[in-house]
Structures are given as structure tokens and as C-alpha cells.
Amino acid sequence: MASIKPSVPKGTRDFSPAEMAKRNFIFDTIKSVFKKYGYQQIETPSMENLSTLTGKYGDEGDKLMFKILNSGDYLAKADAAALENRNSNKATASISEKALRYDLTVPFARYVVQHQNEITFPFKRFQVQPVWRADRPQKGRYREFFQCDADVVGSPSLLNEAEFVMIYDEALSKLGLQDFTIKINNRKILSGIAQVINKHDSIVDLTIAIDKLDKIGLNGVIKELLERGFNDADIEKLKPVILLDGSNTEKLASLRDALQTSPIGLQGCDEIQTVFDYLANCKLQSANLELDITLARGLNYYTGAIFEVKTNEVAMGSIGGGGRYDDLTGMFGLKGLTGAGISFGADRIYDVLEELNLFPQSTDQSTQVLIICFDTDGERYALPLLQNLRNSNINSEMYPAGAKVKKQMEYANNKNIPYTILVGSDEMQTGLLTFKNMQSGEQEKLTAEDILQKLK
Amino acid sequence: MASIKPSVPKGTRDFSPAEMAKRNFIFDTIKSVFKKYGYQQIETPSMENLSTLTGKYGDEGDKLMFKILNSGDYLAKADAAALENRNSNKATASISEKALRYDLTVPFARYVVQHQNEITFPFKRFQVQPVWRADRPQKGRYREFFQCDADVVGSPSLLNEAEFVMIYDEALSKLGLQDFTIKINNRKILSGIAQVINKHDSIVDLTIAIDKLDKIGLNGVIKELLERGFNDADIEKLKPVILLDGSNTEKLASLRDALQTSPIGLQGCDEIQTVFDYLANCKLQSANLELDITLARGLNYYTGAIFEVKTNEVAMGSIGGGGRYDDLTGMFGLKGLTGAGISFGADRIYDVLEELNLFPQSTDQSTQVLIICFDTDGERYALPLLQNLRNSNINSEMYPAGAKVKKQMEYANNKNIPYTILVGSDEMQTGLLTFKNMQSGEQEKLTAEDILQKLK
Structure with a gap:
């Protein structure tokens, strides 16, 4: 027998009792808050049919999916030409029909469509399970990691968005964080800005440039915008947007002004306002809620609200995010079901709590x-x-x-x-x-x- | 986009909120009892290197393992001859280097060896995670299912065995079961019986025949033993063993008598007696503890105690089992560490609770x-x-x-x-x-x- 010291595959981890205790502290806290807000747990299989997953995450995602080799004499049914030509990509479909879950959202959409007749809508579900990606492992990035998602499907009410803010506030406060920012934006505001200057494909360029205002000043931003193909007339119209400042209310007022010719932009402002109204009488425990129009994550699929959460206590990327996607289940043929959801970045939260020494002594x-x-x-x-x-x-x-x-x-x-x-x-x-x-x-x-x- | 109703891979399952609530009731109950007895949770990665798993479960196990296709241009490094000859078995090693966990025991042994310098022995760990087997799916048998194990490594004390009985009793009672039997045997008793009749390879034949006593009577058993190659002298020596009856104490006395010429057999009796002594002042809540020498599960690896749990309230296979294996980590080059462990069959327990209507109403x-x-x-x-x-x-x-x-x-x-x-x-x-x-x-x-x- 080999006596080489055994190891785990690259990018995967063992969790010791002490680590498990801390992880459970995080997961249990988040789960309890999800439940408090009426979300119910489901689980889906670790493996899904390739037909369910392929094409849902772009080419990169298809490549990074861990595929499962068919059992038995799989070569008997393999694509002979692909093997002959050593065409790995082409051969895969003939020797693998399943892959490991790449995220929790696509399996959830599949779940909703498959079980639509048993589900009571609006369906508020949470899910805490591992996902797998064949990414190059590096600090803080793993090939097996847990996602921690709550989504509601079948309810267009912005009460859901307001509750997501409360869920973030309550869960992260319970974990001991004392100063963090929940950034909120709305895809429709971004569309409105593009509409006003008639540049629909430049939203990302625009938000990247505006995001640098603090660092490079107004002239710097203008210079960058000119380089990125915006003209002087655009920039004149954009100035109130670039210089957006003050309280959320003040920002919304400026935006309404700048977007007055864009119905979709104004609708975005209305939606944000509604969320703020819901939260008006709700004292957040530790969160700062901030309208941030440079927030452009998930631009390809979010259609309404966009969220991102950052701690202000240590330097760390976002520890949570989410948004609304108007056609969650369309990919599986069930049209017209709107969804909204948020996610907690458990691994990063773990690192934050560790750095701030916030794990209760009793945890271990x-x-x-x-x-x-x-x-x-x-x-x-x-x-x-x-x-x-x-x-x-x-x-x-x-x-x-x-x-x-x-x-x-x-x-x-x-x-x-x-x-x-x-x-x-x-x-x-x-x-x-x-x-x-x-x-x-x-x-x-x-x-x-x-x-x-x-x-x- | 395809509008075919999507589905999960054969042998895998979605768990709805109602099902999750019931599953969590089972897992939470068992985990809380594990913790009460000093066991701590660990988790290991879903995938292990093939070198860790291969050869640990016999040829059948190697075949039923779900292998992960290497990422990227895997055919570039593939075994050309094996591809050419469509030799799937041989090709696998060249296009796959990882597989999904097949059970929790081998990964645990790997964990202990890998982390031996961080671990305080005796190490009492529990683990509740899914495992995957490419078995033919059928009623009650899945390709993805959860195992629920507690093992102690580095302690030869029979106090551990006694505590396993208490853990089964407490956990299953808490789940609402009122009448179940914990069968206990010892590999050394079986070895002793073989020693007495000098037939070391016939233990399984023997236990299978003896197990039928209730159904076919003494003459039937004798007939079967004769057919299986035992002779009259063997059978004369075996009679007290075949007719073993009465209380556990009475059975042990008869066994000592029958095994008086076998040191190993007597040692097995001593060990069982020690476990009974530990339990003497311990009132079991709902379990019947029964010495059953026909219990021969895991004969290939168990070296001491053997356990199996059956409910007497509904017809169902075993809902738990375990035993002691004297060389748990030897497969990874760390000799001399004894282990003992038990497992709960969560899926079967689920079916039992469902059938007996034992899930508390509040669960859902x-x-x-x-x-x-x-x-x-x-x-x-x-x-x-x-x-x-x-x-x-x-x-x-x-x-x-x-x-x-x-x-x-x-x-x-x-x-x-x-x-x-x-x-x-x-x-x-x-x-x-x-x-x-x-x-x-x-x-x-x-x-x-x-x-x-x-x-x-």
C-alpha cells in the first residue's frame, strides 16, 4: 500500500471541527434569518443533466463545469471522430451526460419548472449547498465552495426587495458586523441613463468611469469618458449623474431630473423610491443603505433591483449580492415568472469574522x-x-x-x-x-x- | 430554448421544503446526540483523488464510483491505445484523476492521516454528507444519498462500544421509535467458532445457516450445514452455538463453554461482557440489546464489535450499523490506529418515521x-x-x-x-x-x- 501522505484535490478543503463550528455559526445564523422572513429550505442534487446546465453560464461556464464520466463502458458510445481527432470539447458530450452543480440559481429555476404544480407561489426558498467550478484555485477562490441563496419567485412586489435589505441587515448584524453598506441600484436607472444619451451599449464603460470620481476627479472622469467614445453633449447631459451626491433622497431627486426624458429611467427611480418607502419606518441595525448608480453587477440578467454588500470594517470584496430577474424560469420554458434573490458570500464572511475576531468563544x-x-x-x-x-x-x-x-x-x-x-x-x-x-x-x-x- | 420539462439525473432527488424539514429533524436530532457524547463535526471535499479511493471498495466499488472528467483538453493526455481499443476501464485513469466520495469512512481515514499532527487523539468525529454510487437505482436505493457516521479513532477502550449503544438508544428514541433492537456481535467470537471446528473460511456459510433456525428448525440447519461442507463432528461441536438461546448472559455462558478451546473466541466473549458491564447500570430508553452471533456484516474489515440496528415496528432492513476495525488508517500508511464507528441509515429512518407517522406536526x-x-x-x-x-x-x-x-x-x-x-x-x-x-x-x-x- 502506498504510504505517500494523502491529500485533497487542488482547490478543495477539509474542514476541521474548529472550522466546522465557525462555518455552522455563519450558516445557522443566516438560515435562521431566512426562516424568520418566511423562506423555506430546499436541496437539489449535486449533479444535474448536462442539458440542464449547458449554455446557462456562457462559454466560460461550460468550460469550468466539472463533468461526470458516464458509468460502464462509456467508450462504446463515444464519438469516434472526436476521439480520433483528440477533440476534447466535442468528445465530452458523448462520454458525459451529467455535471456538478455550477451555482444554485439554474438548479432552482429547473426545480421551479419541474415542480410547478406542487409549488405555492410566491415561492420563497433558500438553499445552502456546495457548488463546483474548475477555476484556477487562488487565495479565497476554491473549486468547491458553498453558496447561500434566498430567492422569491412569482412575486413582483418591491416589498421583497425591501425585505432583502432587512435580511442582510439582520443576518450580518447577528454575525457581529457593525458597519457595512448595502448598495442598491436598479437596472432601469442604468437603462434610463443610456436612453438619455442614446448609447445603449455603453453602460458598463459609463459606470466604470463614474466609479472613479473619488480618485480622479470630475476632469479625470470626463477625460476617460471622452476616450471611451462619449462626446461633449453626452457629458453635459451626464454631469448631474456623474456628480450625484448627498443623501439617497437627494440623489433620487437629481436622477429624476436627469432622467426626465426617459420613461424607463423614471420607472427605475420609482422602484427605488418604493423600496425606500417600505424601509422608512424600519430602523436598520448596522447597515448603511446607499443608492449607488455605479453598481452594475449581473447586468446581463438582472432587470430591476441590483444589490451588493460591503463591509467597512476590513478590506474585502463584496460579501453579498443579488437582484431581480424578470424571467427566471424562461430558460426552461416557463415564461412570465419574475424572481428576485440575494446571496451571502460565506467564505468571505468567514474571513471577515476571523479578522475582526468576531466568532463567539462558545462557538468552538x-x-x-x-x-x-x-x-x-x-x-x-x-x-x-x-x-x-x-x-x-x-x-x-x-x-x-x-x-x-x-x-x-x-x-x-x-x-x-x-x-x-x-x-x-x-x-x-x-x-x-x-x-x-x-x-x-x-x-x-x-x-x-x-x-x-x-x-x- | 428547449421547453422540454427538465428533470434530475436518474437516482437523484430534489428535496422540497416539507421533505427538507423532515430530513433536518432527523439529522439535527442525530447530530445533537453525537455532540452530547463528545463527537465533533468535520467535512471533507465531495471529490477525492482517485489514488485515495481506488482499491478501497473492491472491484465493484471501483466500478460504481462516479469519476470526474479532467478539465480542459483532457484527450491530449489520454491513453491512445486504450482509446483506440475502446478500453473504457483502461482509458479512465488517463482522462480522470478524481471521483466523487463513495462513503465517509475512507475520506475520514485519509483526513486522519493527512491531519495527524493537528488532531488530539482519541479523535471522536461525526460527519453527515452525501455520497455517490452509480448503482442501479431502485426503491430506497439512490445514486446520491446522505451518510451519517460517528467514529472514534485512537481509543481501544470498549467504553466507546458501550457509548455507541447509548447513542443509538438515545437518538432513535428521540426520533420517536419505541421498539428497536441493537444487535451486537464480535468478530472474535466468529473467529473462535471457526477455530473450534478448524474451518476458517466458512464463517459466512455458518452464520447464514444458523440464522435460519427459526424458519427451518434444527434439522433444517443441520441439513444445510452438511450441504455446505460441514461434517458430523463439526455439527456436534456447533450444536450449542446453533441452539444459542436465552438472555444475553445465558448466551454468553453457553458460548464460553463452546469456545473454551479458542483463546480468540474467549477474548470475543470477554469484550462483549465488558460492553454489557458498562451498560449494566444504564437504563436504555427503547432499545433491546441482543447478542446475535449470526450478525456477520462487514466481516472483511471489522475486527472487534459488530453492530446492527433494526426497528421492530415496521418491516424494514437495518437502520444502522457499525463496528470496530483495528487498522483504520493502515491503508494510508499510518499503522496501529484502532477505530470504531456507527452509522445511521437516514433514508430508511425517514421511511420508518413516515410510516409510523412520527414526524412532529411542528416539523413542517x-x-x-x-x-x-x-x-x-x-x-x-x-x-x-x-x-x-x-x-x-x-x-x-x-x-x-x-x-x-x-x-x-x-x-x-x-x-x-x-x-x-x-x-x-x-x-x-x-x-x-x-x-x-x-x-x-x-x-x-x-x-x-x-x-x-x-x-x-
Whole structure:
């Protein structure tokens, strides 16, 4: 047998007990907030038919999908010419008919279409599962990672968008973040701007340039816009948009002014206003809500609101994002169902909490108390206590007899167990057990009953 | 775009909100018991290197593993001769270097070896993750299914075995099962029986024949044993074993008698006795513990205790099993680490609970209350109440304005929401909202504050 030290595939990770405890803290917190807002969990298979996934993520996505080799004698049905010519791309379709999930959105759309007759709409679902991408692994980018999504399908109400803001605020506050910004934009505002200057394909160029205002100033932005093919008349019309400033209300007013000739642009302003109205009487705990017209993520599929979340406490990319897409299930032939959703970037949130030291100390404490025996007599003596502890729902362990006390203490320390109970011959004779607080080092002699009461 | 109704790959499943709630009930219950006994969660990647998995599950396992096609231009490095000859088996190694996890035990062994310097032994870990097998799908057998394992590595103490019995008893009782049998055997007893009759390769034949005693009687068993190559002298020696009966204590006494010439057999009896001693003062909640020497599962790898759990309430295969394997990590070059573990069969447990109607009614109640508004005025009016409910940690929803009340009521019913609050013009005028119990149909007029208090 090989005795080479085994390893995991590139870009994948093992999660130790300490890491799992922290990850569960994040996932459990987010899930509890999703549920509080009426979202329900579903799960879909790790593998989907290639016909479900292919073409949904662009050429790059098709390439980065992990394909599953057909079982059995797969070469019997392989495309002979493709094999002959070593045409990997072409051969794939003949030797693979399944791939690993690339995101949670396409499988969700597939789910909705497949189960449309069992679903009560609006359907509010959340999903926390791994996805796989054959990306080049690098710091913070993995080939297997968890996505954490909530989407509602079948409801055009902007109440959903307002609730997404509340969900972000509540979940991230619960995780301990104290200063973060939820940026909101609307695809229709971007369309309106393009309409006003009659340049429909230049939205991204425009937002990239405007986004640099802080760094390069108005003249810098104008220079860049001229380089990117905008003319002086465009720039004159765009000035109020470039210089957009002040409160969200002030920004909206300026935008309405700049977009007065664009019905779609004004509609975008109305939608943002409605979301703000819903939130008017709702005190956000830690989030700053900011209208940011340079926010252009997911431009290819979002049709209404666009969200992005950034922490202001450490330097880190976005820790969440989402938006509304008016035709979620159209790709599977079910037209006219509007969807809106958000996602939490769990890996980045993990790094943020780690850097800010925000994981509660209790996160990594699973076992509450370890019973340390000096010999098998002690083991037998302490078994009823162990059972009583467990009957009282106290996570507890007894180290199997035979090990040195020092080793057992180390075990408690390494496992972050806050209390130990020592059972030696003295203890058995007097019935007074040594109860030790592992952090302070303090110890006292107590009866089993007293220890039980104390730990309760 | 295709408008063919999409589907999931053969042998895989979507889980709806109702199904997820039930599955989570099972997993959460089992996990909480694992934790209570000091087990900690880990997770390993869905894919492992083929070098990690190949050869660990026999030829059949190698065949049933889902292999991942290499990314990029995989044919460039493919085995030309194997492609030419359409030798699928041989070609695989050259176009695939990863496969999906086939069980949780081999990845766990890999984990222990890889992380041996970070681990505190004895290492008690649990793991609840999906595994994949390209088996022919059939009722109750899936290509993607969850395993639910707890293993301890680095501790030879039989206290672990005793605790496994307690874990099964506590977890299955918590799930609502009232009558189930935990069968226990020991590989060394089986070896002892073989030693006594000097037939080391016939243990399986023997246990299969003995297992039929109830059905075919002593003469039937003897006839079958003769057919399977045992002789009269063997059978004379085996009689006490075949006719083993009575309490566990009585069975052990008979076994000691029959195995008196076999040191290994007697050692097996001692080990079982030690487990029983640990459990002597421990009142099991619902489990019957039964020494069953016909239990021969995992004969190829178990070296000590063997477990199997069966419910006596419905006809169903085993719902759990496990045992001790003395050289868990040897396959990865780390010798001398003993392991013992158990597994819960989550899919079968699901079917059992469903059949016995044991899922608590609350399992499928996620949202506690739905606010039903007649129009946008009501929506605005009720928003503060919605927030107050959520601030009090009550899962609550407001149906977006504009839908008929009947539709909103249906939504509440379909989502199994126990209470609704109706907000019409009367309600807004008087401040007395209609609070409806959806199950009884009862409704009363209450202030928002009273409703809040009631739901708390």
C-alpha cells in the first residue's frame, strides 16, 4: 500500500471541527434569518443533466463545469471522430451526460419548472449547498465552495426587495458586523441613463468611469469618458449623474431630473423610491443603505433591483449580492415568472469574522465537561454521573481509563472543554469530586449533585 | 430554448421544503446526540483523488464510483491505445484523476492521516454528507444519498462500544421509535467458532445457516450445514452455538463453554461482557440489546464489535450499523490506529418515521404567522407589526398587497402556517386586528400588542 501522505484535490478543503463550528455559526445564523422572513429550505442534487446546465453560464461556464464520466463502458458510445481527432470539447458530450452543480440559481429555476404544480407561489426558498467550478484555485477562490441563496419567485412586489435589505441587515448584524453598506441600484436607472444619451451599449464603460470620481476627479472622469467614445453633449447631459451626491433622497431627486426624458429611467427611480418607502419606518441595525448608480453587477440578467454588500470594517470584496430577474424560469420554458434573490458570500464572511475576531468563544466549545478518571474503578464510579449529565442535556465525555491525568488534561484543553471533573481514590472515598474550571484553573470539591446543578 | 420539462439525473432527488424539514429533524436530532457524547463535526471535499479511493471498495466499488472528467483538453493526455481499443476501464485513469466520495469512512481515514499532527487523539468525529454510487437505482436505493457516521479513532477502550449503544438508544428514541433492537456481535467470537471446528473460511456459510433456525428448525440447519461442507463432528461441536438461546448472559455462558478451546473466541466473549458491564447500570430508553452471533456484516474489515440496528415496528432492513476495525488508517500508511464507528441509515429512518407517522406536526411549520392585507394601505399599516413580530423572533410573513384574501388564505394553508392576521379597513379604523387560528378556524379581534403577546 502506498504510504505517500494523502491529500485533497487542488482547490478543495477539509474542514476541521474548529472550522466546522465557525462555518455552522455563519450558516445557522443566516438560515435562521431566512426562516424568520418566511423562506423555506430546499436541496437539489449535486449533479444535474448536462442539458440542464449547458449554455446557462456562457462559454466560460461550460468550460469550468466539472463533468461526470458516464458509468460502464462509456467508450462504446463515444464519438469516434472526436476521439480520433483528440477533440476534447466535442468528445465530452458523448462520454458525459451529467455535471456538478455550477451555482444554485439554474438548479432552482429547473426545480421551479419541474415542480410547478406542487409549488405555492410566491415561492420563497433558500438553499445552502456546495457548488463546483474548475477555476484556477487562488487565495479565497476554491473549486468547491458553498453558496447561500434566498430567492422569491412569482412575486413582483418591491416589498421583497425591501425585505432583502432587512435580511442582510439582520443576518450580518447577528454575525457581529457593525458597519457595512448595502448598495442598491436598479437596472432601469442604468437603462434610463443610456436612453438619455442614446448609447445603449455603453453602460458598463459609463459606470466604470463614474466609479472613479473619488480618485480622479470630475476632469479625470470626463477625460476617460471622452476616450471611451462619449462626446461633449453626452457629458453635459451626464454631469448631474456623474456628480450625484448627498443623501439617497437627494440623489433620487437629481436622477429624476436627469432622467426626465426617459420613461424607463423614471420607472427605475420609482422602484427605488418604493423600496425606500417600505424601509422608512424600519430602523436598520448596522447597515448603511446607499443608492449607488455605479453598481452594475449581473447586468446581463438582472432587470430591476441590483444589490451588493460591503463591509467597512476590513478590506474585502463584496460579501453579498443579488437582484431581480424578470424571467427566471424562461430558460426552461416557463415564461412570465419574475424572481428576485440575494446571496451571502460565506467564505468571505468567514474571513471577515476571523479578522475582526468576531466568532463567539462558545462557538468552538462543544463538549462542556470532561470526566477524568485515574483508573477503571474511577471509570465505573463516574459512569452514573456521566449519564446524569447527559440526561440533563449537557454535552459531556469521560476519557477512557488508563491514560495519564496530564494527557487527559491536554485532551480537555485541545478540545476547548471548559470544565473537568477529576475522579481519584480520594474523591471516591469522600464523594467529593474535584471540579476544575479549565480557563481560570480554579478547582473546588463538590458532590456529583452539586456539579450537576452548577453545570445546568 | 428547449421547453422540454427538465428533470434530475436518474437516482437523484430534489428535496422540497416539507421533505427538507423532515430530513433536518432527523439529522439535527442525530447530530445533537453525537455532540452530547463528545463527537465533533468535520467535512471533507465531495471529490477525492482517485489514488485515495481506488482499491478501497473492491472491484465493484471501483466500478460504481462516479469519476470526474479532467478539465480542459483532457484527450491530449489520454491513453491512445486504450482509446483506440475502446478500453473504457483502461482509458479512465488517463482522462480522470478524481471521483466523487463513495462513503465517509475512507475520506475520514485519509483526513486522519493527512491531519495527524493537528488532531488530539482519541479523535471522536461525526460527519453527515452525501455520497455517490452509480448503482442501479431502485426503491430506497439512490445514486446520491446522505451518510451519517460517528467514529472514534485512537481509543481501544470498549467504553466507546458501550457509548455507541447509548447513542443509538438515545437518538432513535428521540426520533420517536419505541421498539428497536441493537444487535451486537464480535468478530472474535466468529473467529473462535471457526477455530473450534478448524474451518476458517466458512464463517459466512455458518452464520447464514444458523440464522435460519427459526424458519427451518434444527434439522433444517443441520441439513444445510452438511450441504455446505460441514461434517458430523463439526455439527456436534456447533450444536450449542446453533441452539444459542436465552438472555444475553445465558448466551454468553453457553458460548464460553463452546469456545473454551479458542483463546480468540474467549477474548470475543470477554469484550462483549465488558460492553454489557458498562451498560449494566444504564437504563436504555427503547432499545433491546441482543447478542446475535449470526450478525456477520462487514466481516472483511471489522475486527472487534459488530453492530446492527433494526426497528421492530415496521418491516424494514437495518437502520444502522457499525463496528470496530483495528487498522483504520493502515491503508494510508499510518499503522496501529484502532477505530470504531456507527452509522445511521437516514433514508430508511425517514421511511420508518413516515410510516409510523412520527414526524412532529411542528416539523413542517416554519412560518408562524401570515399577515393578510386587503390593499397597500393595509400593507403600510401592518409593516410595524411585522417588524415587531420578527424582533420577537417569531417567523412571520406579510403577503404582498394586491392578491385576493382567498388566495392569501390558501397560501397560509399550503405553507402550513398556523396563524393569520387580517388587516382590512375595519381593522385599521378600530385598531383591532382579526387574529385567526388556521387549524380551528377560530378568530378573534385583538390589538397588535395582544397578538404579539399571544404569539410569544
